[in-house]
Amino acid sequence: MKKEVAVGIDIGGTNTDFGIVDKEGNCISNSSIKTDKFKDAPAFVEALSEKIKLQIKLLKGEFRVKGVGVGAPNGNYFTGNIEFAPNLKWKGVIHLADLLGKRMKLPVVLTNDANAAAIGEMYYGAAKGMKHFIVITIGTGLGSGIVVNGELLYGHDGFAGELGHTIVYPEGRMCGCGRKGCLETYVSSTGIKRTVIEMLNNTNEPSILRNFNETTLTSKKIFSAAQKNDKIALDAFEFTGKILGMKLADAIAFSSPEAIILFGGLVKAGKYIFIPTKKYMEYYLLPIFRNKVKLLPSALKNENAAVLGAAALVWTHQKK
């Protein structure tokens, strides 16, 4: 019998990565195209499917392609649409799964990036064998994918898992969503930057980070300053971990997961983010949950984690 494989597609604002992945999480081949060079979604889908078909052809019939999984910003699992994604050029509602399915003549499953990451961790990563866990993706914003009884939690309308938009301080920082004090205004690469700017402004503490302005400061520079023991950088990571730990404690009280898995750019700061997050998570946890919930880094290879997650969607979908 031919080995089964799935196509995984990760749509980002600039690039779209894709790959052909087997059930063990091996990426047999991969490639990418520029998302932002296409003036509309149909043109993008046409070019993308031609490139994927070429990749499939190169497999020379040695594998059987079972379907296509797509992780996309604002992707709705129930409708297969990308709905009003702020970081894509194409506006409004895009019927992506439908367009792609017609071109590829294969079943297409679509969800948002954080949910795809959660499925990827379950099939190939740190959540193998787990039935209850939460993946938190920390990049420009904060996304989350919640797994309950071995299945993604979509809720009544497909929008469950918006932990980045739970409220930390009702009168806190302005958020892109139009409200104030959301978790992602504190815990994200932009959040930690805002924290550093606030700390530089409120103290006289000397810091390497005083050499940068709002435009030139990045979370990578904050990480590298922390490695040089810069007090402002260390304090900013401590504060970020405190806020994240406190909200993870709330999330645990909600769904009682076995583990929480951190994924994405900011997580590369390793111990600088893990140590304070774990400390405050335990501190703020209800006693019955203490020292029971694992806090783990993603176990997906970072260069193609999103593609693996998207491909894994195909396997979950077939279970039903």
Next chain:
Amino acid sequence: MKKEVAVGIDIGGTNTDFGIVDKEGNCISNSSIKTDKFKDAPAFVEALSEKIKLQIKLLKGEFRVKGVGVGAPNGNYFTGNIEFAPNLKWKGVIHLADLLGKRMKLPVVLTNDANAAAIGEMYYGAAKGMKHFIVITIGTGLGSGIVVNGELLYGHDGFAGELGHTIVYPEGRMCGCGRKGCLETYVSSTGIKRTVIEMLNNTNEPSILRNFNETTLTSKKIFSAAQKNDKIALDAFEFTGKILGMKLADAIAFSSPEAIILFGGLVKAGKYIFIPTKKYMEYYLLPIFRNKVKLLPSALKNENAAVLGAAALVWTHQKK
């Protein structure tokens, strides 16, 4: 074929109510015994099962008893045990489902009170036909039962749904759990009492409630003062609804339910609690969820709601 019925038992600190309930939620017969007059759990179980057997006998074989459902404080669904319940006289871990099953020679399902209420709403109450909803029980404390995909969310260790212990203010009111600022220190019959005492202390506002002290003040008196347009009482309900609304917005971002159902003593205050809760819930909601999530009162008859919920556990259990 004989009509199927289930026994529902609601164990409270003072009284234990029980009844025989059909699939339509009709309570065919009911009775109760004093929980606190028994020195240990085995003696309690013996007396309780004798009383239930007598009730079953009175049915004269016209019905078929399918099983026993129990709602109990700190009841763990996975183990069938009551674990360290602060308001029961019997300490430690009580193997209640096991003890009762042996006496009754029937399958016994046990869970905590809030989960039983959620199942009751799904089978007989305001959540009929819903797959995703949350029941919030507001009494001395605040409990919650979360239903996802038509099933109770128990999580990895059976303790999911502790919304009463999510944190509102990290440096806020001392909670019975040993931490500070938990939701139930603000939203519960004791929480609103603490709010009134704080408001009386911080203002010179005249109020009927100045006639009571910490011991004599009750949430019922606050309700009756609100009905007389007492400003402190009205402000206290507004504040309680604000905190509850804000945390419900967080819960919605988590699991995207179709509805939230409020149940329990404090909910009898009707519009005084519903109007501010709804207002602030919408205010604090992420825009994609606004005007979509229903906020409903329990539709279980209050005198035997907990018994109905416990009986309904038997039907859920049989689905598996």
